[in-house]
Amino acid sequence: MYKTFTDVKMALEKGLSVEDILNKYLENIEERKDLNAFLEVFESSAREKAKQVDEKIQNGTAGRLAGMIIGIKDNICYKDHKVSASSKILGGFESIYSATVIERLLAEDAVIIGRLNCDEFAMGSSNENSAFGPVRNALNEDFVPGGSSGGSASAVAANLCTVALGSDTGGSIRQPASFTGTLGLKPTYGRVSRYGLIAYASSFDQIGPIANNIEDIALVTEIIAGGDEYDSTASTKPVPSFEPKGLSGKLKIAYIKETLDSEGIDPEIKARIEQLVNCLRADGHELIPVSFPYLDYMVPTYYVLSTAEASSNLARFDGVHYGYRSEDAEGVEETYVKSRTEGFGAEVKRRIMTGTFVLSHGYYDAYYTKAQKVRRLIQDRTKEILSQNDLILLPTTPTTAFEINAVKDPIQMYLQDIFTVQANLSGNPAISLPIGQHPNGMPYGLQLIGKHFEEKELIDASAFLMDFC
Secondary structure, three states: OOOOHHHHHHHHHOOOOHHHHHHHHHHHHHHOHHHOOEEEEOHHHHHHHHHHHHHHHHHOOOOOOOOOEEEEEOOEOOOOOEOOOOOHHHOOOEOOOOOHHHHHHHHOOOEEEEEEOOOHHHOOOOOOOOOOOOOOEOOEOOEOOOOOOHHHHHHHHOOOOOEEEEEEOOOOOHHHHHHHOOEEEEOOOOOEOOOOEOOOOOOOOEEEEEEOOHHHHHHHHHHHEOOOOOOOOOOOOOOOOOOOOOOOOOOEEEEEHHHHHOOOOOHHHHHHHHHHHHHHHHOOOEEEEEOOOOHHHHHHHHHHHHHHHHHHHHHHOOOOOOOOOOOOOOOHHHHHHHHHHHHOOHHHHHHHHHHHHHOOOOOHHHHHHHHHHHHHHHHHHHHHHHHHOOEEEEEOOOOOOOEOOOOOOHHHHHHHHOOOHHHHHHOOOEEEEEEEEOOOOOEEEEEEEOOOOOHHHHHHHHHHHHHHO
């Protein structure tokens, strides 16, 4: 079983081919098809790429990811392959270009094995909003894997691929990682190009990896990061080696008191975090309790701003240019209305309507402008804390994964993001690390937030904590 890229490289050293490794993953996908993690397996193109990589290995020209089998969330474009954002509105659409992250992975000889199920247009915290049915948690199929990158997290947890790419708008990489016992990194906003990512909320979205160890997180992030002429928001800051090297000294970590005092936090998770804080202190690290008075405002702020951006971004899906078109529509206006009504799912329509409302005349200042001001306060307080500390420590999620269909109230579902949206509102890099198993048998994660563009510091601290925990 190839849980990590180290396992893959060891298999290659023993004489197996990349095609042999691909075949094993394909067998795993077939055996675990009840998870509904993959919407489509790219068997033909994956085999072709695997053969090419095997030839490169033979002649000594293989890239750094030779043999790594990667699954991609179904909102990342791959040339000549279908992409749907798990929505009926993009039924039958085939991308005419590849996302920058895909180009960079292929250039280093990764093999793309298929597209992974997700919440429709990345809108959800449980992966129950897909037009193609819910994804099931690889550790217990009665439970959700988290969202919106639930297919990516469940695929990694079930060893259906070595690494998976997800996207994180309000926690959509980190929350599924917490629910599935995997690692998930949201890079700094702008560290990774968004070119070729189907947009949900453009000032929040970031692509990042989900994997079973920190080394794979570091390697994939290093390769996909960096400036891009196709994305003006992608930073041109140099990308250093992210390979974990260990700590150069003791850490100074702030932990947010309000997260541990939150009414919704599971007592088991709270106790484990407190135990970790005390153990780190005993090891000579500084653990500083800090106040973050905006905890209760973060989810409302996030949903006002992200739905406003979604309303704008999703206007392009109109039933005219591409994708789904209603068969019953007559005339232009009816084509728009019926195609969007039939093509979008309930949660996507709810967010489009919410976003349209907060941007409407008479409500713009009351909601959107006010939310932008609160976002600035959140950014400033996060920056202030990190100016005095190396990292911020907090739970990834208030609870473990819940059963499928257990959360029916949309507001309760939105509150699943209460600890993850801070890093999206502030643009900081953040990672979820598996740190425990609940008595209910499900895992949960610890979240670290780092300074802007200090992924290396975040990864080194994560490597230390994974061993320390």
